[in-house]
Amino acid sequence: VQLVESGGGLVQPGKSLKLSCSASGFTFSSYGMHWIRQAPGKGLDWVAYISSSSGTVYADAVKGRFTISRDNAKNTLYLQLNSLKSEDTAIYYCARWTTEGIGDYWGQGVMVTVSS
């Protein structure tokens, strides 16, 4: 199992960014997936969830600004980040979620820095 995030970088407040998480080594379409972020020196903060059937749930802090999606044909998870704020600065991890409710595999993370 491997999860590899990409698409991070430095972006100005109010701008957009799209993160990708390429999955391999398992049947991607069968798993719910999450995005979880970690601000520098801080704890883990859940961002969004997409089920195997593409139902979605968002944290209040990102609702209306971020969109999680998946392309099962490409084994890829996405996170579209719009109207970015400085408080969105963090490492963003994608994680595979088990039916027991734990992230059993995590990507290495991708850094998003929102600054003018």
Next chain:
Amino acid sequence: EIVLTQSPTTMAASPGEKVTITCHASSSVSYMHWYQQKPGASPKPWIYATSTLASGVPDRFSGSGSGTSYSLTINNVEAEDAATYYCQQWNYPPITFGSGTKLEIK
């Protein structure tokens, strides 16, 4: 949203000591998960469903609890256990995490 309160925030232990980290939930949850994270690395699943050790986790680790009170215990702590430990609950999204406990080894 269920809030998870971990204690202590930081702690230092000597090799061979017993260490206990607690996680209190604002409402009853069915079980608790735990992660270990070392600097510069992704979180690793450590304890599933309150008390099941993830693959490769030494058996000096254990988990217990129910309802609103859960704990992670390390018997005979070793230098390699230095890390930050997070509890996590999932009744349904939103998932919530505790704020973390940083364990330092003297």
